[in-house]
Amino acid sequence: MVSVLLPVSLLLAVLLLIPEVFGDFTAYQIGLYLIYGIAAQGIGYLWGKTGVLPLGQALFFGFSAYVTASTLRAGNGLGIDLLLAFTVLAAIAVLAFLLATLIFRGRKESGPYFSLITLALVMIAEQIAGTATPLTGGFNGMSGFPSLGNLDPFGSFYYVIAAATVLVSLLLFILNRLPVNLIAKAVADNEPRLQLLGFPTHVIKGAAFAFSAAIAALAGGLFASHQGIVTPTSMGFGLSAEMVILTAVGGRFHVLGPLIGAVIVGWASAELRDSFPYWELLMALAFILVVLKAPGGIAELLETVYRRIRPATPGRRAPSIAAPPSKPTNASGALRFDDVHLQIGVVRILNGVTFDTPSTGIISVIGPNGAGKTSTLNAITGNLQITGGSIALGSRNIHARPPYKALRSGIGRKLQVPSVFFSMNVSDNLALAMMANRARLVDLLRPATLHWRSESLTELLKRPAVPLQEDLVAPVAHLPQGHRQFLEYAMTIASEPRVLLLDEPCAGLSPDETALMTELVRTYQAQTGGLVIVIEHDMSIVQAISDKVLVLHLGQVLAFDSFDKVRSNPEVQAVYAGGTK
Ligand SMILES: Nc1ncnc2c1ncn2[C@@H]1O[C@H](COP(=O)(O)OP(=O)(O)OP(=O)(O)O)[C@@H](O)[C@H]1O
Known part of the structure; x- marks a missing residue:
């Protein structure tokens, strides 16, 4: 809690001192910078956490400013x-959520589309604000309205701005300590993995955008009341870009970064504007310098200096909490491919794949490079959409579903190259996996959720040979390949899926680690009675673990039988002639 209360109390103290030390006029100027800073904090949240960059945030700022002016x-x-103000904030948040989820739905990555669409929207809005004169006052804007509660913009209204600044910062600091923060960060880190853990990332990005839009709208309302005039520039691309610059300069990864950026840039611009004709050039150069040399902005530089003086001490590890059971998935029965075709452009990847697995056991998938093994798993989890045929699990067709629904259908997936959250430590990776298919919305707002552990995960971590226990606080980016393989495996089974899809889980493992991994897979299958499908190149592993072997070649099924029968199949021998792979 100290990490929240200390910076917020300091912020409050500094803001309260400003009018006392510098007088009312400076407080009025700083009030304006803080308003822009609040809007930039919203951008910082969205951009710094989820990696989504909004280029039209003035749309919400300006819209709210116009509505406030009319009110x-x-x-x-x-x-x-006040009632109207809250209604406008809520309406803007809902609209922003719908807009973002609509744009992100069906897209695998954040991409530049979203930024460009927000840019286009704010340009349209500025045009409308400039031409809809009866509503907005046209290019002259709206003026001649009193401040909120008739407070003096050059006096007491400063304290309203200070209160809003402190409240927004407090909220952001609190959010930083909750599971939602981890999930938002996971979007920027590895969105495909988050989807395979069952999280609908388009909804997460939509919620983050809605939150940032509501913050921009709050700032817009304060702006109208503070300035007493609202013009189309308050809803324009120029202001949107300026807010992004403030965020980048101040630091998008820190709660207070955008505020620092807004005050420093605002103050420097005001000082230079009258004394130096090329001040805009100077500001642009400063911006480029920060982007190139200090991507984390001024806040990160300050933190680096602070950490030199006071190095971070490792916090005490909170005790684990028994996780609630996974949500039932109704996954049962066999996995059935019926004449499945998969084509991307002119590349025909699967050409009529048909097979029917037993409902339990371990199936190995083998075949030469490029045979379509990984694509078969991609088709099951919806990472690739099939172009013909059907895939069913038990009596339910599962082929037309997006990847985040795979886990909800009881299907867990480990990818070929270990896919984990590289910017986080092992503990956070496991925390995200524990939330998968377990956490309800309310759990995402409870810090205790971060300490969930299931019995099976605790058992796995207790095994001396599993190299994760001592890695818990280690950044994943520093882990060797073998440890990453075990981490991703642990994350995949954390939600106890009934169907486990493992893509080369032993790649890059030492012989001892390989033996451990195969034992873990066998034990998992025996304990759950589920279906495990493993892509494997090493025939000794295939022989050791498989109940049946599926051989793919050129996107078709060459054989599907016991290991011994597959080994003696002449067609398989012909494909494998000359090597063990
Ligand atoms: N998204 C994609 N776009 C275009 N072609 C693809 C795509 N995914 C796979 N392919 C192609 O489909 C074929 C099968 O690929 P796949 O990764 O399924 O093979 P694989 O049997 O898993 O091979 P490996 O053992 O090398 O992993 C390859 O020729 C590959 O280049």
């Missing part, structure tokens, strides 16, 4: 004004 002009009284 204040109508003179309804403080109560109605």
